[in-house]
Amino acid sequence: QVQLQESGPGLVKPSETLSLTCTVSGGSISSNYWSWIRQPPGKGLEWIGYMSYSATSNYNPSLKSRVTISLHTSENQFSLKLTSVTAADTAVYYCTRGRPILLDSWGQGTLVTVSS
Protein backbone atom coordinates (compact mmCIF):
# COMPACT_ATOMS: atom_id res chain seq x y z
CA GLN A 1 0.00 0.00 0.00
CA VAL A 2 1.13 3.52 -0.70
CA GLN A 3 2.72 5.50 2.12
CA LEU A 4 3.34 9.23 2.29
CA GLN A 5 5.77 11.17 4.48
CA GLU A 6 6.03 14.93 4.81
CA SER A 7 9.35 16.64 5.44
CA GLY A 8 10.51 20.22 5.80
CA PRO A 9 11.21 22.98 8.33
CA GLY A 10 8.95 23.12 11.35
CA LEU A 11 9.53 26.83 11.83
CA VAL A 12 9.23 29.55 9.21
CA LYS A 13 9.61 33.29 9.70
CA PRO A 14 6.80 35.68 8.73
CA SER A 15 6.94 36.88 5.11
CA GLU A 16 9.17 33.96 4.12
CA THR A 17 8.32 30.89 2.03
CA LEU A 18 7.07 27.63 3.51
CA SER A 19 8.47 24.63 1.64
CA LEU A 20 7.45 21.02 2.24
CA THR A 21 8.17 17.78 0.42
CA CYS A 22 6.13 14.60 0.39
CA THR A 23 7.90 11.33 -0.32
CA VAL A 24 5.70 8.59 -1.72
CA SER A 25 6.57 4.93 -1.29
CA GLY A 26 4.75 1.80 -2.37
CA GLY A 27 3.36 3.45 -5.46
CA SER A 28 4.22 5.79 -8.29
CA ILE A 29 3.25 9.45 -8.39
CA SER A 30 3.08 9.11 -12.15
CA SER A 31 -0.58 8.29 -11.72
CA ASN A 32 -3.41 9.72 -9.65
CA TYR A 33 -3.75 13.13 -8.05
CA TRP A 34 -1.67 14.45 -5.16
CA SER A 35 -3.00 17.01 -2.69
CA TRP A 36 -1.99 19.14 0.24
CA ILE A 37 -4.40 19.69 3.12
CA ARG A 38 -3.76 21.77 6.25
CA GLN A 39 -5.29 22.03 9.70
CA PRO A 40 -4.60 24.97 12.03
CA PRO A 41 -4.22 23.89 15.66
CA GLY A 42 -7.63 23.04 17.11
CA LYS A 43 -9.42 23.90 13.88
CA GLY A 44 -10.82 22.18 10.80
CA LEU A 45 -9.37 20.95 7.54
CA GLU A 46 -8.56 23.23 4.62
CA TRP A 47 -7.82 22.14 1.08
CA ILE A 48 -4.70 23.82 -0.29
CA GLY A 49 -4.46 22.35 -3.77
CA TYR A 50 -3.54 19.37 -5.91
CA MET A 51 -1.43 18.35 -8.85
CA SER A 52 -2.33 15.55 -11.23
CA TYR A 53 -0.01 13.02 -12.78
CA SER A 54 -0.43 14.94 -16.04
CA ALA A 55 0.83 18.11 -14.34
CA THR A 56 -2.58 19.76 -14.09
CA SER A 57 -2.72 21.83 -10.94
CA ASN A 58 -5.63 23.34 -9.05
CA TYR A 59 -5.55 25.53 -5.97
CA ASN A 60 -7.89 26.84 -3.31
CA PRO A 61 -8.91 30.28 -4.58
CA SER A 62 -8.15 31.81 -1.19
CA LEU A 63 -4.52 30.65 -1.40
CA LYS A 64 -3.98 30.53 -5.15
CA SER A 65 -1.79 33.62 -5.38
CA ARG A 66 0.70 32.18 -2.87
CA VAL A 67 0.74 28.44 -3.60
CA THR A 68 2.72 26.23 -5.94
CA ILE A 69 2.51 22.42 -5.96
CA SER A 70 5.02 20.50 -8.04
CA LEU A 71 5.64 16.86 -8.93
CA HIS A 72 9.15 15.43 -8.91
CA THR A 73 8.64 12.13 -10.69
CA SER A 74 12.27 10.97 -10.68
CA GLU A 75 12.32 11.16 -6.86
CA ASN A 76 8.69 9.99 -6.48
CA GLN A 77 8.01 13.16 -4.51
CA PHE A 78 5.76 16.18 -4.69
CA SER A 79 6.19 19.50 -2.99
CA LEU A 80 4.37 22.54 -1.62
CA LYS A 81 5.55 26.12 -1.62
CA LEU A 82 3.55 28.81 0.17
CA THR A 83 4.92 32.33 -0.06
CA SER A 84 4.58 35.36 2.19
CA VAL A 85 3.47 33.36 5.20
CA THR A 86 1.86 34.84 8.29
CA ALA A 87 0.86 33.42 11.65
CA ALA A 88 -2.43 32.37 10.05
CA ASP A 89 -0.50 29.80 8.04
CA THR A 90 0.55 27.95 11.19
CA ALA A 91 -0.94 24.49 10.82
CA VAL A 92 -0.38 20.78 10.49
CA TYR A 93 0.23 20.16 6.81
CA TYR A 94 -0.79 16.81 5.32
CA CYS A 95 0.20 15.39 1.96
CA THR A 96 -2.40 13.06 0.50
CA ARG A 97 -3.25 10.99 -2.53
CA GLY A 98 -6.31 11.96 -4.50
CA ARG A 99 -8.54 15.01 -4.67
CA PRO A 100 -10.49 16.32 -1.63
CA ILE A 101 -13.55 14.23 -2.45
CA LEU A 102 -11.48 11.06 -2.39
CA LEU A 103 -8.29 11.30 -0.35
CA ASP A 104 -7.49 7.66 0.29
CA SER A 105 -3.96 7.87 1.66
CA TRP A 106 -2.50 10.46 4.04
CA GLY A 107 0.86 11.29 5.48
CA GLN A 108 1.14 11.60 9.25
CA GLY A 109 1.22 15.39 8.99
CA THR A 110 3.86 17.91 9.94
CA LEU A 111 3.39 20.98 12.11
CA VAL A 112 4.68 24.19 10.61
CA THR A 113 4.80 27.20 12.88
CA VAL A 114 5.15 30.72 11.50
CA SER A 115 6.97 32.85 14.02
CA SER A 116 9.94 35.17 14.24
Added chain:
Amino acid sequence: QSALTQPPSASGSPGQSVTISCTGTSSDVGAYSYVSWYQQHPGKAPKLMIYEVNKRPSGVPDRFSGSKSGNTASLTVSGLQAMDEADYYCTSYAGSNNYVFGTGTKVTVL
Protein backbone atom coordinates in the same frame (compact mmCIF):
# COMPACT_ATOMS: atom_id res chain seq x y z
CA GLN B 1 -16.40 29.77 -0.76
CA SER B 2 -17.74 29.23 2.76
CA ALA B 3 -17.17 26.10 4.79
CA LEU B 4 -19.98 23.58 4.93
CA THR B 5 -21.92 23.74 8.20
CA GLN B 6 -21.75 20.84 10.63
CA PRO B 7 -22.96 20.68 14.25
CA PRO B 8 -20.01 21.12 16.63
CA SER B 9 -20.86 17.97 18.54
CA ALA B 10 -22.97 14.83 18.55
CA SER B 11 -23.18 11.95 20.95
CA GLY B 12 -24.71 8.58 21.55
CA SER B 13 -24.46 5.55 23.79
CA PRO B 14 -22.77 2.35 22.66
CA GLY B 15 -24.99 0.45 20.27
CA GLN B 16 -27.07 3.48 19.38
CA SER B 17 -26.98 5.48 16.15
CA VAL B 18 -25.75 9.00 15.61
CA THR B 19 -26.35 11.13 12.54
CA ILE B 20 -24.21 14.11 11.56
CA SER B 21 -25.46 16.73 9.12
CA CYS B 22 -23.44 18.70 6.60
CA THR B 23 -25.25 21.69 5.14
CA GLY B 24 -24.05 23.49 2.06
CA THR B 25 -25.70 25.30 -0.80
CA SER B 26 -27.14 24.63 -4.22
CA SER B 27 -23.65 25.34 -5.59
CA ASP B 28 -21.89 22.55 -3.74
CA VAL B 29 -23.68 19.80 -1.78
CA GLY B 30 -26.95 20.36 -3.62
CA ALA B 31 -25.37 20.40 -7.04
CA TYR B 32 -23.14 17.34 -7.07
CA SER B 33 -23.06 13.77 -5.81
CA TYR B 34 -19.50 14.30 -4.65
CA VAL B 35 -19.74 14.43 -0.88
CA SER B 36 -17.18 12.63 1.25
CA TRP B 37 -16.73 12.06 4.96
CA TYR B 38 -13.48 11.75 6.92
CA GLN B 39 -12.89 10.47 10.44
CA GLN B 40 -10.04 11.93 12.49
CA HIS B 41 -8.86 10.63 15.83
CA PRO B 42 -6.84 13.01 18.04
CA GLY B 43 -3.31 13.50 16.78
CA LYS B 44 -3.92 11.34 13.73
CA ALA B 45 -4.43 11.93 10.04
CA PRO B 46 -7.99 11.84 8.72
CA LYS B 47 -9.36 8.64 7.20
CA LEU B 48 -11.80 8.41 4.31
CA MET B 49 -15.06 6.81 5.45
CA ILE B 50 -17.57 7.68 2.73
CA TYR B 51 -17.21 9.04 -0.82
CA GLU B 52 -19.68 9.97 -3.55
CA VAL B 53 -22.38 10.47 -0.91
CA ASN B 54 -22.86 6.84 0.09
CA LYS B 55 -19.97 4.65 -1.05
CA ARG B 56 -17.66 2.99 1.46
CA PRO B 57 -13.99 2.34 0.74
CA SER B 58 -12.78 -1.19 1.30
CA GLY B 59 -12.32 -1.89 4.99
CA VAL B 60 -14.81 0.66 6.32
CA PRO B 61 -17.52 -1.06 8.38
CA ASP B 62 -21.05 -1.02 7.00
CA ARG B 63 -22.07 0.67 10.25
CA PHE B 64 -21.09 3.87 8.44
CA SER B 65 -23.55 5.13 5.85
CA GLY B 66 -24.08 8.34 3.94
CA SER B 67 -26.99 10.08 2.32
CA LYS B 68 -27.98 13.41 0.83
CA SER B 69 -31.16 15.41 0.53
CA GLY B 70 -31.14 18.77 -1.16
CA ASN B 71 -28.30 20.89 0.18
CA THR B 72 -27.70 18.68 3.22
CA ALA B 73 -25.63 15.52 3.41
CA SER B 74 -25.63 13.19 6.37
CA LEU B 75 -23.37 10.57 7.90
CA THR B 76 -24.95 7.93 10.12
CA VAL B 77 -22.95 5.71 12.43
CA SER B 78 -25.01 2.75 13.57
CA GLY B 79 -24.14 0.41 16.41
CA LEU B 80 -21.92 3.06 17.95
CA GLN B 81 -18.65 1.79 19.37
CA ALA B 82 -16.02 3.43 21.56
CA MET B 83 -13.61 3.48 18.61
CA ASP B 84 -16.03 5.70 16.69
CA GLU B 85 -15.34 8.60 19.06
CA ALA B 86 -13.55 11.08 16.79
CA ASP B 87 -13.94 14.22 14.74
CA TYR B 88 -15.80 13.89 11.46
CA TYR B 89 -15.47 16.21 8.47
CA CYS B 90 -17.54 16.36 5.32
CA THR B 91 -16.29 17.75 2.03
CA SER B 92 -17.98 18.52 -1.24
CA TYR B 93 -17.11 19.43 -4.78
CA ALA B 94 -18.11 23.04 -5.35
CA GLY B 95 -17.73 23.35 -9.10
CA SER B 96 -14.96 24.90 -11.19
CA ASN B 97 -12.41 22.50 -9.70
CA ASN B 98 -13.08 23.85 -6.20
CA TYR B 99 -13.69 21.90 -3.04
CA VAL B 100 -14.92 22.86 0.41
CA PHE B 101 -14.63 21.13 3.78
CA GLY B 102 -17.14 21.15 6.59
CA THR B 103 -16.57 22.76 9.97
CA GLY B 104 -16.23 19.40 11.71
CA THR B 105 -18.25 17.48 14.29
CA LYS B 106 -16.90 15.88 17.44
CA VAL B 107 -18.66 12.59 18.12
CA THR B 108 -18.67 11.41 21.72
CA VAL B 109 -19.59 7.91 22.78
CA LEU B 110 -21.29 8.22 26.16
